[in-house]
Amino acid sequence: MSPADHSPTADPTSHPGPTTVPGDWSAPTPDRPVDATVVLPGSKSLTNRYLVLAALAGDRSRLRAPLRSRDTLLMADALRALGVRIEDVAPDGDVAGAVPDWLVTPPAQLRGDVTIDCGLAGTVMRFLPAVAALAQGTVRLDGDPQARVRPMGPVVDSLRALGVDLEDSGGYLPVTVRGRGAVRGGAVTLDASASSQFISALLLAGARYDEGVTVHHDGRPVPSQPHILMTVETLRDAGALVDDSEPDTWRVEPSEINALDVSIEPDLSNAGPFVAAALVTGGTVHVPGWPQYTTQAGDLMREILDTMGADVRLDRHGLTVTGSGELFGIDIDLRDAAELTPTVAALAALASTPTSIRGVAHIRGHETDRLAALTAELGALGSAVTETEDGLRIAPATLHGGRFRTYHDHRMATAGAILGLRVPGVAVEDVETTSKTLPDFPGLWARMLSDGATTAGSSGATPAGPAAAVESAR
CATH class of the missing domain: 3.65.10.10 (Enolpyruvate transferase domain)
Known part of the structure; x- marks a missing residue:
C-alpha cells in the first residue's frame, strides 16, 4: 500500500x-x-489496561467504576469476541445512579476466527494484536477510516520477531493475526518514538508469553512516558514481575496474571x-x-x-x-x-x-x-x-x-x-x-x-x- x-x-x-x-x-x-x-x-487509559489484564488473568476480576465510552466499550466488545465474559454488576451499596462495575471472567483459551472493530481507539488497535496472538484461530482487526492512517508498524514488526504469524497493511490496519494459542516471546528492539502504546501493547500481554518479553526502545525519546509507567504499575497490580530499571528497556517475566479488584481513577x-x-x-x-x-x-x-x-x-x-x-x-x-x-x-x-x-x-x-x-x-x-x-x-x-x-x-x-x-x-x-x-x-x-x-x-x-x-x- x-x-x-x-x-x-x-x-x-x-x-x-x-x-x-x-x-x-x-x-x-x-x-x-x-x-x-x-x-x-473513570480513566480510559486505566480502564482499557485493566480490561486487557483481566482478560488474561487466571480468575475472575472486578473493575469498579470503569469508564463507559466508545473506546472502552470497543475494548470490552473486542475481548468478548475473543471469549472473555464481561458482565455488569451493581457496585457495593447499590448507590442510586452509580456506574455498574464490570466482572471479567477469562476463558480457558482465547478463541479466534473473529473480526474486531477497533473504531478509532489507539489502545484497542495497538494492544489487541498482542492479545490476539494468544488466541486459537484467526483474528482480523480493522477500524474507522481514520484508524487506517494511524501507525501500527512497530507493534506488528515486533510481534513477528517474537514468533507471531500475522499480516498487516504496510504498517497500518487492517491487521490479521493467526493465533496458535501461545507465543514464544523473548527480546525485541523497536522504535516507539511515535507512540508509547507500542511498548505498552507488548508489555501487557508479555507475561503470558512462554519466554516473557523484553522490549528495548531505540530511537528518539519515547513520548508520553507516564503511560508506560501506568502500564508497568497495572501489571504489578496483577502480580506480574516487571523490571524497568534500565533506561529504554522493560522486562516482563513469564508468569500467571492474578485476578484484580480495582477502582478506576x-x-x-x-x-x-x-x-x-x-x-x-x-x-x-x-x-x-x-x-x-x-x-x-x-x-x-x-x-x-x-x-x-x-x-x-x-x-x-x-x-x-x-x-x-x-x-x-x-x-x-x-x-x-x-x-x-x-x-x-x-x-x-x-x-x-x-x-x-x-x-x-x-x-x-x-x-x-x-x-x-x-x-x-x-x-x-x-x-x-x-x-x-x-x-x-x-x-x-x-x-x-x-x-x-x-x-x-x-x-x-x-x-x-x-x-x-x-x-x-x-x-x-x-x-x-x-x-x-x-x-x-x-x-x-x-x-x-x-x-x-x-x-x-x-x-x-x-x-x-x-x-x-x-x-x-x-
Missing part, C-alpha cells in the same frame, strides 16, 4: 470558512464565572477542559476524587493552570481550581502529556501573553494531525498561531466566532468548547465525537455552566445510570 493510501481523511490546511451547518453545537458563552463541582467518570485528561473553565471564566471548579498520586499524564493540568494564572489546590477532598480573571501564556514541553495539547492551545489562544508548546511532533499521528488541525481551526477564529517542527507558537490576538472543525477528534471538540467560554459564536462541528472518551460531554458542559444541581446522561451503552454528574457549588 502506498503512502498516499494513508493520507488523512480530512485536510486541516483547507478551511471552508466560518459558515455553520445544521448539527453544529453552539459552544456556550456564560455571562458569569463558573462555580461548580464536576464529578467525572477519574480521567484527568478529560477533566482538563472543565478545570480550564475556571481559569477562563474567573470562576471555581472542584473535581472530587482527584488522586494524590497517579500515573495519569493529565495530572500535569495542575501545574499548567497554576502557571497560566489559576489558584490550584489539591487536598483529600479533590482538586479545586479558581481563576483570577487573568490568563497568561506558557512555555512548555508536553512530550509526556501530549494529549493535553488541544486544551493548552485553546487556553493559549485566550491568553494575554505568548505561548510556546514543544515536544509534541508525534501528535500528528493521533486521531488527526492535531498540530495542523489546531493551526487551521485556531487561525480560522483569528488566533495568531504558527505550527513549528514539534509544536505550536501562539501569540495574543482578538478572536471571533465561527465554525470549529474537529476531524473526528474528541480533544479538538473540547478545545472548541473552551474557546466558546470567552468567544461568542463558536460552532463546534461533530461534538458527539467526544463520546470516544466522555459520554454526554455537551450535557455535562452545559450543566457545569448552569445553576441547578443536575446529573449528566448515561453513555447510551447501558441503562444502569449516569457516567458523570455536575452540581452547583454555590
